[in-house]
Amino acid sequence: TQNQGGSVVDTLLAEGTWAVRALTRNPESDAAKALVARGATVAKVDLDDPATLSSAFAGATAVFAVTNVPGKAKGGPYFEEAQGKAMADAAKAAGVKHFIWSTLANVEKASGGKLVVPFFTAKARVEDYARSIGLPSTFAYVGFYMSNYYGAFAPTTNAATGEAVFSAGYPPDSVVELVDTRRDTGPVVAAALARWGTSPVGARVAVGSEHLTWAQLVDTHAQVTGKPAKYVYTPITDEAVAATPDAFKAYLDMARFISQYGQTGGADKTPEWADLGVKGGSWADYVKSRL
Secondary structure, eight states: OOHHHHHHHHHHHHHOSSOOEEEESOTTSHHHHHHHHTTOEEEEOOTTOTHHHHHHHTTOSEEEEOOOOTTSSOSSTTHHHHHHHHHHHHHHHHTOSEEEEEEOOOHHHHTTTSOOOHHHHHHHHHHHHHHHTTOOEEEEEEOEEGGGGGTTTOOEEOTTTOOEEEEESSOTTOEEEEEOHHHHHHHHHHHHHHHHTTOOOOOEEEEOOEEEEHHHHHHHHHHHHTSOEEEEEOOOOHHHHHTSOHHHHHHHHHHHHHHHHOTTTTGGGSTTBOOOOOOOOOHHHHHHHTO
């Protein structure tokens, strides 16, 4: 019920086509109570305790499934694989007709083992698993959160000039697929439900709105804010990786992966890829919303 889940709940409640059940670790939270007030039902679930999923999925026609963020779950770096497979198993057992899985590329497979990004690959392995057990599914490939540029990738400000300085390990011409997650995830999920209903075909769909290079997104930021901005590329060397704590190496490999293989690792070139025609919000509009 946060970024992705919250967007799906908001969209489906607004449409009124589906009865909505939101899953949460704490049904007594203010956020959960607010959902009930808006017409949703709320069920308690712990993704690290598969036994809680049976009752949570009971009677459901469709499930949008997304895993916990790192730091809020048990297990090693691939914990999302266990969580996702447990949800797939529970959905299969409950007779769910449409399982929509929030996923990313299999970095290790696409890079031939050169790069390791567990929080990408774990999700991809769940896609493979859902297909292997015959679970009727759609796979939603989620783009690069626009909110990252106001968080982990937020610029510093030059005190003397007021210039916003963005710095990262992505080459300036590296393309990222951006998504206003809270705005756009729900419409994509709703469109998948509208197109395939209870007969999904195993399609892969994009949750993303705009493909921009890092140079372009920084230029757009400057145009919208009316303040100067620049991008400083910090190349990721093998020496830099070796000097980085293990907990953060995956983020360096993520940058190298997106730069070298594209965000989907080629999934958008497969026969399963489908265009739902959902127009997402632009980066310019997102920047305006943050002024």
